[in-house]
Amino acid sequence: MANAVYNQMLTWWVILRLGIEERLVYRGDFALGTLMRFLPIITQIFLWWAIFESIGDGDQSVARIGEYSYSDMVAYYLLTMLTRAFSSMPGLASGIAGQVRNGEIKKFMIQPIDMIGFLLINRIAHKLAYYSVAIGPFALVFFLCSGFFPDRPDMTTIAAFIATLLMGFVLGFFLEASIGMISFWFLEVSSLLFVYMLFSFFLSGHMFPLDMLPAGWGTIVDFLPLKYLAYFPAAVFLGKVPEDELARGLLIELGWILFFIAFSRFAFWRGLKRYSGFGG
Amino acid sequence: MSLIEIDGLEKSYRVYQKQEGLWASMKGLFGREYNEVQAVKGIDLRVEQGEFVAFLGPNGAGKTTTLKLLSGVINPTAGRATVMGHVPWKRENAYRRRFALVMGQKNQLWWDLPAQESFRLHQQIYRIPDDQFKNTMTELTELLDVKRLLKQPVRELSLGERMKMELTAALLHSPDILFLDEPTIGLDVVAQHNIQKFLKYYQEKRQITILLTSHYMKDVAALCKRVVIIAQGQIKYDGSLAGIIDQFSGYKNVTLQLGETQTPDNLDQFGTVLEVEVPRVKLRIDRNKVAHTLATILEKYTIDDMSVEDPPLEDVIAEVFSQVNDANHSGQLEDNTPKK
Numbered sequence: 001m002a003n004a005v006y007n008q009m010l011t012w013w014v015i016l017r018l019g020i021e022e023r024l025v026y027r028g029d030f031a032l033g034t035l036m037r038f039l040p041i042i043t044q045i046f047l048w049w050a051i052f053e054s055i056g057d058g059d060q061s062v063a064r065i066g067e068y069s070y071s072d073m074v075a076y077y078l079l080t081m082l083t084r085a086f087s088s089m090p091g092l093a094s095g096i097a098g099q100v101r102n103g104e105i106k107k108f109m110i111q112p113i114d115m116i117g118f119l120l121i122n123r124i125a126h127k128l129a130y131y132s133v134a135i136g137p138f139a140l141v142f143f144l145c146s147g148f149f150p151d152r153p154d155m156t157t158i159a160a161f162i163a164t165l166l167m168g169f170v171l172g173f174f175l176e177a178s179i180g181m182i183s184f185w186f187l188e189v190s191s192l193l194f195v196y197m198l199f200s201f202f203l204s205g206h207m208f209p210l211d212m213l214p215a216g217w218g219t220i221v222d223f224l225p226l227k228y229l230a231y232f233p234a235a236v237f238l239g240k241v242p243e244d245e246l247a248r249g250l251l252i253e254l255g256w257i258l259f260f261i262a263f264s265r266f267a268f269w270r271g272l273k274r275y276s277g278f279g280g
Numbered sequence: 281m282s283l284i285e286i287d288g289l290e291k292s293y294r295v296y297q298k299q300e301g302l303w304a305s306m307k308g309l310f311g312r313e314y315n316e317v318q319a320v321k322g323i324d325l326r327v328e329q330g331e332f333v334a335f336l337g338p339n340g341a342g343k344t345t346t347l348k349l350l351s352g353v354i355n356p357t358a359g360r361a362t363v364m365g366h367v368p369w370k371r372e373n374a375y376r377r378r379f380a381l382v383m384g385q386k387n388q389l390w391w392d393l394p395a396q397e398s399f400r401l402h403q404q405i406y407r408i409p410d411d412q413f414k415n416t417m418t419e420l421t422e423l424l425d426v427k428r429l430l431k432q433p434v435r436e437l438s439l440g441e442r443m444k445m446e447l448t449a450a451l452l453h454s455p456d457i458l459f460l461d462e463p464t465i466g467l468d469v470v471a472q473h474n475i476q477k478f479l480k481y482y483q484e485k486r487q488i489t490i491l492l493t494s495h496y497m498k499d500v501a502a503l504c505k506r507v508v509i510i511a512q513g514q515i516k517y518d519g520s521l522a523g524i525i526d527q528f529s530g531y532k533n534v535t536l537q538l539g540e541t542q543t544p545d546n547l548d549q550f551g552t553v554l555e556v557e558v559p560r561v562k563l564r565i566d567r568n569k570v571a572h573t574l575a576t577i578l579e580k581y582t583i584d585d586m587s588v589e590d591p592p593l594e595d596v597i598a599e600v601f602s603q604v605n606d607a608n609h610s611g612q613l614e615d616n617t618p619k620k
Binding site: 007010011014015018021022025026103104106107109110111112113273275276277 | 351352353354355369371373376380386388390393397398403405407433
């Protein structure tokens with residue numbers, strides 16, 4: 001029993017190691033791609049500056065949108081960037097669809113290895129490789145922009161923030177894996193993915209803080225999984241989530257995680273059945 | 281009990297049928313017509329431990345489908361099969377650890393990493409003990425002469441080298457059964473020969489069971505004592521390679537070296553004249569009449585030399601395939617009635 005667990009851990013470790021190594025093969029592209037993601041920060045900061053300045057008739061420091069001042073907005077924006085570094089899963093769903101279409105998925109049917117587990121570990125590897133390069137620019141940006149942030153939050157808030165980041169990763173993974181599994185039925189999921197991205201852009205809080213939405217919308221968004229991918233962790237860090245709401249939010253997020261774990265497993269199982277029934 | 285037991289195995293696919301043109305594409309958005317294609321139509325087969333069996337057949341005959349069924353990638357429509365007591369399409373780990381499938385056109389190794397790294401992962405997935413892993417890897421890579429390439433990214437290997445790495449990966453866990461789907465496709469003659477040599481050596485030494493599909497007769501002739509001809513989803517022949525000629529070819533090719541003054545006249549009374557290049561003449565003669573015909577020829581003509589040969593295997597098999605095609609043509613049309 002202990003031996004089996006040890007072996008399983010070792011398998012995961014090798015997958016993790018290979019995933020990181022694979023990521024580092026194309027050094028130039030990888031480094032450039034990682035660093036380029038920081039460019040939009042500058043344009044966003046200037047954009048919000050212009051918006052707030054026009055609202056405040058030339059003085060952005062008095063302007064407010066909802067409960068957000070200019071520095072709140074920049075702080076929020078930077079925090080969602082950090083959050084999305086955990087929750088976004090570029091190429092996951094389309095990768096699964098590609099494997100179904102070109103038959104590479106057979107590998108996971110023939111070899112004694114679980115595909116979802118493999119993809120999860122591989123994704124962790126990608127993220128770790130990304131953070132190892134991105135940590136420099138992230139630290140620099142947060143240092144330069146530290147004036148926009150409120151005072152350092154207390155330890156509970158920081159712990160809750162870290163928990164929401166990690167849960168955001170898990171939720172993002174299983175949500176997009178679930179979309180990928182749909183390719184067993186439709187083969188091509190890029191349009192579906194596009195629709196998802198579009199909704200996600202607005203309803204996750206990536207575009208603007210969700211508490212700016214009118215009350216009716218707010219309730220709907222509250223129960224959708226998307227807000228946990230960007231808005232929720234940032235709001236936790238900025239102290240916008242009271243303690244009782246925090247517990248409720250974490251519970252709903254956990255519920256969504258369990259739902260998408262179950263859904264992706266079920267869809268994978270049904271999908272393989274369909275695949276082995278019709279295709280091959 | 282045989283190692284592989286297949287009874288009445290059938291597999292049919294649903295294939296989307298689209299008429300030509302834009303309008304048909306639009307219609308396809310709402311309702312689609314599917315054809316039922318029977319890839320495998322009732323196969324019975326027994327394979328014993330240690331056999332090296334070749335599946336021959338034209339493209340689309342059902343060879344690859346049969347291998348996919350046996351490796352559990354697809355479920356059958358009807359029939360049963362067990363391999364080492366396991367039902368393949370249940371995909372139990374206990375079974376998956378004991379076989380390997382190598383497809384000549386599919387890549388299982390990590391493209392951007394050296395093959396050695398993929399082998400490490402295989403070691404973990406298949407739970408191969410360290411010393412066994414090292415020994416097997418050294419043995420395989422030495423036999424296949426790819427040891428020096430272990431540290432090179434797979435994408436920088438030639439097709440032949442990559443195939444050798446694929447084979448190494450597949451054999452690391454010492455499977456009892458190996459399914460090979462066109463392992464030498466696209467390879468040059470030297471690489472083909474090397475892989476044949478390796479497979480022959482390895483199979484004889486380990487006494488594992490190998491099922492191979494190939495279009496290269498040389499692969500088959502070099503490796504397999506037993507040949508199964510599959511065409512139109514059915515087994516048309518099961519036996520030795522030489523037996524194919526006995527069963528399907530009613531002819532022998534006779535080459536005559538005529539004497540200096542002899543002219544090649546009236547030879548067509550003995551059989552079909554295939555080639556005349558004086559003084560050499562090639563004839564095709566009815567197998568049953570060979571002895572009698574040769575005696576007659578020797579009597580009437582001045583002959584310096586002669587040889588009697590079986591027709592080339594490729595020709596015989598091509599003939600078998602086309603016979604099967606003709607015979608089944610009407611049956612195939614019936615199977616393809618469109619279903620909504």
